[in-house]
Amino acid sequence: MTSNNKHKLQAIRHLTGSTYVLEMERRGMEFEAGQHILLGAEDNIHKREYSIYSGTKDEQLEVLVKEVEDGMVSKQLKKISEGTYLEIEGPLGFFSIDPELILAKRKFLFIASGTGIAPFHSMVKSIPGLDYTLLHGVRLVDEAYEKDTYEEGRYILCTSRDDKGDFQGRITDYIKQHEFDKDTVCFFCGNFNMIREAMNLLEKKGIPPSQLHAEVYF
Amino acid sequence: MKYHIVQLGCQMNISDGERVQQVLEGMGFVPTDNEAEANLLGVIACSVRQKGIDKVYTMVNKWNKSKNNKNLITFVSGCVLPADREQFLKLFDMVFPMSDLPDFPNMIKQYGIVTPAGLQSLDEGLKDLKIAEPVSANPKELTLAPVEPITGQKQTSLLRPDAGIRDFWHISPKYGSGFEAYIPIQNGCNKFCTFCAVPYTRGREVSRPSSEIIGELKDLVNNGYKSITLLGQNVNSYGLDKKSDELSFAELLEEIGRFGDDSKRDFWVYFTSPHPRDMGDEVIEVIAKYKCLAKQIHIPVQSGDDSMLVRMNRKYSMEKYRGIIHSINRLIPQATIFTDIIVGFTGETEEEFENTRKIMEEFKYNMAYIAQYSPRPGAASSRWADDIPKDVKKERYHKLTEELMKHSLRYNNNLIGKELKVLVRGKDRKEGYLSALTEGKIIVRFASENESLIGEYALVKISSAVPFSTEGELVSIYEQSSSMAGSQA
Numbered sequence: 001m002t003s004n005n006k007h008k009l010q011a012i013r014h015l016t017g018s019t020y021v022l023e024m025e026r027r028g029m030e031f032e033a034g035q036h037i038l039l040g041a042e043d044n045i046h047k048r049e050y051s052i053y054s055g056t057k058d059e060q061l062e063v064l065v066k067e068v069e070d071g072m073v074s075k076q077l078k079k080i081s082e083g084t085y086l087e088i089e090g091p092l093g094f095f096s097i098d099p100e101l102i103l104a105k106r107k108f109l110f111i112a113s114g115t116g117i118a119p120f121h122s123m124v125k126s127i128p129g130l131d132y133t134l135l136h137g138v139r140l141v142d143e144a145y146e147k148d149t150y151e152e153g154r155y156i157l158c159t160s161r162d163d164k165g166d167f168q169g170r171i172t173d174y175i176k177q178h179e180f181d182k183d184t185v186c187f188f189c190g191n192f193n194m195i196r197e198a199m200n201l202l203e204k205k206g207i208p209p210s211q212l213h214a215e216v217y218f
Numbered sequence: 219m220k221y222h223i224v225q226l227g228c229q230m231n232i233s234d235g236e237r238v239q240q241v242l243e244g245m246g247f248v249p250t251d252n253e254a255e256a257n258l259l260g261v262i263a264c265s266v267r268q269k270g271i272d273k274v275y276t277m278v279n280k281w282n283k284s285k286n287n288k289n290l291i292t293f294v295s296g297c298v299l300p301a302d303r304e305q306f307l308k309l310f311d312m313v314f315p316m317s318d319l320p321d322f323p324n325m326i327k328q329y330g331i332v333t334p335a336g337l338q339s340l341d342e343g344l345k346d347l348k349i350a351e352p353v354s355a356n357p358k359e360l361t362l363a364p365v366e367p368i369t370g371q372k373q374t375s376l377l378r379p380d381a382g383i384r385d386f387w388h389i390s391p392k393y394g395s396g397f398e399a400y401i402p403i404q405n406g407c408n409k410f411c412t413f414c415a416v417p418y419t420r421g422r423e424v425s426r427p428s429s430e431i432i433g434e435l436k437d438l439v440n441n442g443y444k445s446i447t448l449l450g451q452n453v454n455s456y457g458l459d460k461k462s463d464e465l466s467f468a469e470l471l472e473e474i475g476r477f478g479d480d481s482k483r484d485f486w487v488y489f490t491s492p493h494p495r496d497m498g499d500e501v502i503e504v505i506a507k508y509k510c511l512a513k514q515i516h517i518p519v520q521s522g523d524d525s526m527l528v529r530m531n532r533k534y535s536m537e538k539y540r541g542i543i544h545s546i547n548r549l550i551p552q553a554t555i556f557t558d559i560i561v562g563f564t565g566e567t568e569e570e571f572e573n574t575r576k577i578m579e580e581f582k583y584n585m586a587y588i589a590q591y592s593p594r595p596g597a598a599s600s601r602w603a604d605d606i607p608k609d610v611k612k613e614r615y616h617k618l619t620e621e622l623m624k625h626s627l628r629y630n631n632n633l634i635g636k637e638l639k640v641l642v643r644g645k646d647r648k649e650g651y652l653s654a655l656t657e658g659k660i661i662v663r664f665a666s667e668n669e670s671l672i673g674e675y676a677l678v679k680i681s682s683a684v685p686f687s688t689e690g691e692l693v694s695i696y697e698q699s700s701s702m703a704g705s706q707a
């Protein structure tokens with residue numbers, strides 16, 4: 001790794017028993033909404049990729065992390081005390097919206113599973129006036145991470161294990177039952193199996209592959 | 219004082235190794251093939267497969283045992299993941315990234331080894347530093363920097379205070395061949411394909427100044443080199459890290475092409491590897507325009523299926539890739555096309571594999587380096603299930619290889635009866651034959667015991683073909699003015 005930047009952890013916001021937001025010093029880091037960083041505990045050789053959750057104009061730098069069962073880094077990060085330092089490399093990646101599409105006032109469909117909502121949270125906070133619909137697939141209603149961020153009617157929670165969301169079932173079931181404008185630009189993020197299935201469905205519904213963009217977490 | 223280096227991995231490592239050798243020989247070390255008689259033992263490591271790294275552990279344990287009965291120091295550099303670096307620090311005397319190579323003489327001196335050049339003050343040696351500095355500060359108005367000839371020169375100190383990858387590039391390599399050479403133009407990668415560890419071992423993309431690249435290339439050409447390969451993990455994102463302060467890859471090729479025309483010398487310039495995401499028509503147009511830019515393009519596809527490309531985080535669709543191949547076929551119809559493919563990547567379904575088989579048929583590659591997927595330590599996919607059984611991977615590998623052989627044979631059969639210009643590279647495995655490559659990197663072997671042809675261009679008439687190679691008869695040594703010029707292959 002070429003350079004490691006140390007950013008002080010200012011607070012941890014626990015959203016559920018396993019999912020939390022790390023609030024770090026930003027230290028002037030410039031990024032585009034949708035990009036990710038490599039993050040790990042100070043002086044620890046193990047780092048993992050995390051999408052930036054905060055907006056480009058926010059004072060702090062935030063990531064949304066789900067503690068993975070038997071996972072290494074996601075467990076370590078959860079236990080880190082406030083005031084200690086984290087090591088960051090980045091910003092990295094190309095999962096961001098082409099400014100020309102924003103200028104052209106295109107319609108966006110954001111499709112996320114679990115913590116895959118993180119880059120969309122950043123996009124919505126960073127780009128005013130974005131014409132988007134966000135489909136968020138989770139198991140239970142308490143995983144609707146900070147849904148108040150999103151404008152009324154733009155956030156659709158799909159819950160597969162309870163009926164307390166806006167739609168009961170998986171994201172792919174939602175897509176099957178709905179129609180989408182053919183010029184919608186789609187962004188997918190999170191679990192690969194969901195992304196693969198959702199992409200195929202939308203392609204079959206007539207959205208060309210050049211309008212499908214994805215970031216795979218696992 | 220003798221040294222011995224074990225080089226593992228790709229062309230990039232070989233090219234890095236050439237610079238390490240230059241530093242050591244500049245300090246007065248003499249190379250030896252016999253490990254047992256070396257006082258300095260080193261390895262340029264490769265992390266692509268666990269096997270390669272295991273080899274390094276085995277080697278260093280053996281070397282450390284022989285430290286009991288002789289004076290020996292060891293080092294490791296190259297592609298090393300952070301976790302292995304930590305372990306290596308306990309096993310090797312010196313562990314350093316390639317960008318620290320300019321400081322290598324200092325590190326060796328700390329071990330109290332006195333070498334002829336080591337006696338000289340390092341600062342004094344700065345005077346002799348062979349650096350190609352840009353003549354113009356604006357790369358768009360670039361003129362070629364004066365550089366010394368390569369041959370017979372001994373370099374001593376290679377230090378600059380702001381040592382880093384840029385200083386590493388200032389070190390002239392000890393080229394392994396007198397007619398073929400690699401020029402690193404860029405180091406590192408920003409792409410993070412999920413199957414690859416390079417972004418973790420080599421860090422982010424850094425472009426080497428174009429004035430140095432062109433200086434090194436000019437030097438090589440003036441010394442008679444005939445095949446020069448520009449090397450980088452992502453050659454066509456060259457210059458992007460410098461925003462508008464550096465040439466783009468197409469502009470770099472244009473400079474090289476112009477130099478080729480002006481020099482009136484005969485040479486072929488290749489590059490590897492480009493990334494489809496950054497491949498625009500402007501690169502293909504420049505290749506079409508200049509004679510010295512070889513009409514052979516290596517464009518890794520990895521998979522022919524859009525879902526797999528997403529999982530691999532390749533950041534292009536088959537639509538984009540198809541567009542590139544169409545542009546090559548339209549602008550340089552004579553070009554040969556090579557690729558890289560991975561079969562059996564995590565979760566690859568039969569249908570997804572079938573899409574890859576179909577593109578083999580569609581694009582009719584001249585060569586494909588096909589790999590059966592195995593997780594690479596450090597890469598994102600190494601944490602995912604490697605869920606395609608070995609025998610399925612093998613079967614997919616064989617299916618693609620069969621497809622490839624079919625197209626390669628068809629192409630090579632079409633060469634029969636043609637006279638081709640080839641670069642003779644060495645003795646062939648077949649007794650009494652020499653082996654050569656066409657501009658399109660098609661293997662040509664022909665009967666000849668005349669070793670003085672090695673490193674020269676020749677005209678060969680193709681008489682027979684098999685997949686991946688051809689055989690022919692020597693027509694003549696190729697003369698630059700030869701009007702026949704040989705049709706391109």
Ligand SMILES: Cc1cc2nc3c(=O)[nH]c(=O)nc-3n(C[C@H](O)[C@H](O)[C@H](O)COP(=O)(O)OP(=O)(O)OC[C@H]3O[C@@H](n4cnc5c(N)ncnc54)[C@H](O)[C@@H]3O)c2cc1C
Binds near residue numbers: 063070072114115218
């Ligand atoms: C570009 C990119 C961006 C990412 N952004 C985020 C992010 O914003 N938030 C986030 O929580 N994670 C994100 N991830 C996943 C993250 O990098 C780690 O893989 C994850 O935190 C597990 O690391 P670990 O060391 O705890 O587990 P490891 O010890 O590495 O074990 C990994 C295991 O966990 C599985 N896994 C990985 N992520 C998840 C998950 N979210 N849910 C269930 N299983 C999982 C893997 O398939 C693997 O089997 C991202 C991954 C990538 C490639």
Ligand code: SF4
Binds near residue numbers: 493
């Ligand atoms: S395979 Fe991908 S990540 Fe690896 S060096 Fe090439 S572009 Fe970079």
